[in-house]
Amino acid sequence: MTAMSTAKRHVISILMENESGALSRVAGLFSARGYNIESLTVAPTEDRSLSRLTLVTSGSDEIIEQIMKQLHKLIDVVKLMDLNEYAHIEREMMLVKVDTQKAGAHERVKHVSDIFRARIIDVGEKTYTVEATGSHDKLDAFLKVLGGELRIIEVVRSGSMGIARGSASLNL
Amino acid sequence: MELTGAEIFVECLKAEGVDTIFGYPGGAVLFIYDALYKAAEDINHILVRHEQGAVHAAEGYAKSTNRPGVVLVTSGPGATNAVTGIADAYMDSVPLVVFTGQVPRPLIGNDAFQEVDIVGISRPCVKHNFLVTDVRELATTIKKAFYIASTGRPGPVLVDIPKDITQMRCEFGYPDSIAIRSYNPTVKGNRRQIRRAIDLMLEAKQPMLYTGGGVILSGAAEALTSLTHRLGFPITNTLMGLGGYPATDPQFVGMLGMHGTFEANNAMHHSDLVIAIGARFDDRVTGNIEKFCPYAKVIHVDIDPASISKNVKVDVPIVGDVKGVLIDMLAELDERGVSPDPANTADWWQQINEWRKTDCLHYEQDDTSIRAQYVVEKLWEVTGGDAYVCSDVGQHQMWAAQFYRFDRPNRWINSGGLGTMGFGLPAAMGVQIAHPEDTVACITGDGSIQMCIQELGTCMQYQLPVKVISLNNGYLGMVRQWQEFFYQKRYAMSYMEALPDFVKLAEAYGHVGMRIEKPADVEGALREAMAMKNRLVFMDFITKREGNVYPMVPAGAGQNEMILV
Numbered sequence: 001m002t003a004m005s006t007a008k009r010h011v012i013s014i015l016m017e018n019e020s021g022a023l024s025r026v027a028g029l030f031s032a033r034g035y036n037i038e039s040l041t042v043a044p045t046e047d048r049s050l051s052r053l054t055l056v057t058s059g060s061d062e063i064i065e066q067i068m069k070q071l072h073k074l075i076d077v078v079k080l081m082d083l084n085e086y087a088h089i090e091r092e093m094m095l096v097k098v099d100t101q102k103a104g105a106h107e108r109v110k111h112v113s114d115i116f117r118a119r120i121i122d123v124g125e126k127t128y129t130v131e132a133t134g135s136h137d138k139l140d141a142f143l144k145v146l147g148g149e150l151r152i153i154e155v156v157r158s159g160s161m162g163i164a165r166g167s168a169s170l171n172l
Numbered sequence: 173m174e175l176t177g178a179e180i181f182v183e184c185l186k187a188e189g190v191d192t193i194f195g196y197p198g199g200a201v202l203f204i205y206d207a208l209y210k211a212a213e214d215i216n217h218i219l220v221r222h223e224q225g226a227v228h229a230a231e232g233y234a235k236s237t238n239r240p241g242v243v244l245v246t247s248g249p250g251a252t253n254a255v256t257g258i259a260d261a262y263m264d265s266v267p268l269v270v271f272t273g274q275v276p277r278p279l280i281g282n283d284a285f286q287e288v289d290i291v292g293i294s295r296p297c298v299k300h301n302f303l304v305t306d307v308r309e310l311a312t313t314i315k316k317a318f319y320i321a322s323t324g325r326p327g328p329v330l331v332d333i334p335k336d337i338t339q340m341r342c343e344f345g346y347p348d349s350i351a352i353r354s355y356n357p358t359v360k361g362n363r364r365q366i367r368r369a370i371d372l373m374l375e376a377k378q379p380m381l382y383t384g385g386g387v388i389l390s391g392a393a394e395a396l397t398s399l400t401h402r403l404g405f406p407i408t409n410t411l412m413g414l415g416g417y418p419a420t421d422p423q424f425v426g427m428l429g430m431h432g433t434f435e436a437n438n439a440m441h442h443s444d445l446v447i448a449i450g451a452r453f454d455d456r457v458t459g460n461i462e463k464f465c466p467y468a469k470v471i472h473v474d475i476d477p478a479s480i481s482k483n484v485k486v487d488v489p490i491v492g493d494v495k496g497v498l499i500d501m502l503a504e505l506d507e508r509g510v511s512p513d514p515a516n517t518a519d520w521w522q523q524i525n526e527w528r529k530t531d532c533l534h535y536e537q538d539d540t541s542i543r544a545q546y547v548v549e550k551l552w553e554v555t556g557g558d559a560y561v562c563s564d565v566g567q568h569q570m571w572a573a574q575f576y577r578f579d580r581p582n583r584w585i586n587s588g589g590l591g592t593m594g595f596g597l598p599a600a601m602g603v604q605i606a607h608p609e610d611t612v613a614c615i616t617g618d619g620s621i622q623m624c625i626q627e628l629g630t631c632m633q634y635q636l637p638v639k640v641i642s643l644n645n646g647y648l649g650m651v652r653q654w655q656e657f658f659y660q661k662r663y664a665m666s667y668m669e670a671l672p673d674f675v676k677l678a679e680a681y682g683h684v685g686m687r688i689e690k691p692a693d694v695e696g697a698l699r700e701a702m703a704m705k706n707r708l709v710f711m712d713f714i715t716k717r718e719g720n721v722y723p724m725v726p727a728g729a730g731q732n733e734m735i736l737v
Contacts, residue, residue, distance in 0.1 A: 069478035078354040
């Protein structure tokens, strides 16, 4: 036996039957086999019989190989792809509600949002809500900068979605 | 033609060629039972005494025939009682289709009487499962269930049918074939990998064939025997693989693993080429994985890609149906017109024969108390080595595996992966129903037999002449053995106080009971019992109290680090 390689973050895209219970098969597989899920996002595709799921996990090469095989073994999984094997784009959406009662808060939110190409989508008496998209790391950085001076009230993140660059694709 | 859901259920079973189902009625499946009542000439329903027994019986039926076993139980407790058997079938890749009743659709999610989310409960231990939500999908779902259960790596498939669906009517048509876009098992082994495997075999100096349950499931015993003879290599079987290669053949070095032979485990450890066929490098085989086969390249043939490189890094992976791959390997040798040079492995065989001299399965049968090993050996002799042998779980199981030398596949029926006590007797019923004219023995212990002993009632109802071989040492023997070795003989709860009188118990059910206490009586009793062709005979052999299973690879040890006596 060779030593296990070190754990790496992987983005896995899955096309599966859009049927009740399909999602719990995927989630159940991860908990039953002790794999970790960093994020998971799912919605039906343009073909309503299919759902597309993006799952972010981490593990050694051996673990990721097992994860891919075990996912493939699920009857409801039609096709899957480890995006780490391709040049790919990863995006996540985040909604952040910020307390704007502090002096200069409005300008600060607007300024940071401009830099991160985020948008203010709701203006309340005491709050702004900002929509940001980007990679996981970019959103982390955005939160860090914004939260440095202002009080963050609420954060909603969609989890990562991914797609391969160029002509590589995951479809039927 | 318009039929009710219940009638469709019956028509589907007929279309699948199902002749026998194992089950237990209840509220949610009453329409189905009513339809079965009318179809009694076509489908033989076996009424068990507990739903766990139904599933194990279906497993016995499936394991001895390689055809899917079929189970029908009601909702709620009927379904949960079946779960142990379903998990057992999942671990041992047994093709089963399990039908569970469900409360009517409008009540689902209402905590209704006898409602349980069996699709959710069984999800981690089925190959796939379905909840039927539309009567028009019932026939297709059943078709899919049989297809999934019996193709690729076989396994249990559960179909949950709400009661209202069994009453509704719709047009019936059974699909001739089915395609599932997300399910296409690879059957044909990759040609290039097969060539690479043959290259390695031709060069190997210390090769080992290590074969498992996949050989039995694939019906590949004959092909395996031909290939093994052609290669001239030593071969070992896993617990699940026994009978896949004739145990009386000189190339067979015995079972491997925790209670495998000294020669099999040492040969694996020192091998330079391990050829794994339909086996999955289970922890009971490998022992400490860090110390496993340190010198070997590994070829692995398996229909399940997820089994390859799961526990052990594989050099030549071959995904495919075992039988087809073995035939392709033979064809490749034919095409090249070669076989491995016996000179390559001459030293290796000499070494293996040295290891064999250890005689690791040796035991002494004195005249003080019956040795369990002796009973199994005598059973082998008396049945001409050709009985179907079912087993429960524990010491008796290991002794059965070590001492009943299986020469044919599908004869050894046991719970390997899950290790389910209570498996043996109901499994034996299923085997006996599939093979009414053959001898079916159930080797069990005083602990295991009590976990499904209620099935003696089923055996009486259907006149199943199973021969129960109880190896009674008054202990949960395997637990006691571990406590002796690793817990300084603190026998916590491993002592079966207040055992019933098994002879009277058997008689109470209408069977024949025998108690055998003297070594000299063993063979005679076996012969007497086997002569009672039409009766179930419960043979309670009172055996040595603190016997141990040897050899043993302790947990965490390497394969070559065995306790011999």
